[in-house]
Amino acid sequence: MNHANTSLPARQREVRDYLGPDRVRALQRPIRVLDYGMIIALPALSIAVLAACFLVQSPVALVLLTLAQGTIFQLFGLLNHEFFVHRKVGGQFGHGLSMLFTAPIQLSATRYADAHWAHHENVVTPEDSEAYKSDLDTRLKRYLFLTAIGTRWAASGKMGAGRAPYFALRRPTAKAISRARVEATLSALILVGAVVAAFFAPKAILFGYLLPLLLVLPALNAIRILIEHAEIQPDNPFSIASRFRCGVFEEILFLFDSGEYHLIHHFLPNVPFYRMRAARAALHDFFDNRDVRRTRGWWRLLRSWYLGNRRHGTWWSAQTAPVAKSTIVGGRQG
């Protein structure tokens, strides 16, 4: 890969210079009401779904609620990523708030933040903490990755040779270790609490918590993680994420962090989700001028990955869409 030819900080500087400091500041400006509104609304929505699982009897409704809760759980992870890993919303209370969104989905806020920084610093290089994706080299591993078992296997690093575990603390400071311990305890307590609660309200806990956590969330996470950097041009230093257009569905499902938005995120990590469309418009020509080619949408990426057996992080030229189509309707081209 030639990505090391121009250092990532130098490429990020090029993006910021292109926009100018005022534009960068405007794109990164937070709207506090929206931020804290989300912090309240998302858990409230999750509790409402849990309550609905307690009340409804229809199997179809229960399945739909399970899917909804799994989607909300993925949004918990994405909100944690944007608010507490990158934008440091909540200041000194950020870590506590972060646990509100990570402990219920059995994620360690500290370990995730540590791994995620290693991803940003080394994106699409062999040192990338997400480099385990290149170990997903058989159909069985790829399908297993959609499940909780496969996710754990991939994260353990044991899918490939000489791979460090994804959640191993890269900067094991005393503070990080003690925080990770608190987080693990809290997650375990929530899980035990859920199992105990299942004796009193089995339907609500099964469809409103356990199935979303164990079935829906891993599948959604796998899809999101795969498509973020699936098809890139290894010889183009600005092609570090799959550049596909997101429609409203993808914007909500992935909280403005997939496709083109993910590409932007790696160059400007502190843009809030509600300013991502503005960032996309501001950087459209920048990426076109650097020949960052578009892929044809995430469904096609997934199809090529699962059925075409394409290698992660390469250019899948047979399905290349024309470059620089600025009049794309909806989420998918072609």
Ligand SMILES: [Zn+2]
């Ligand atoms: Zn990030």
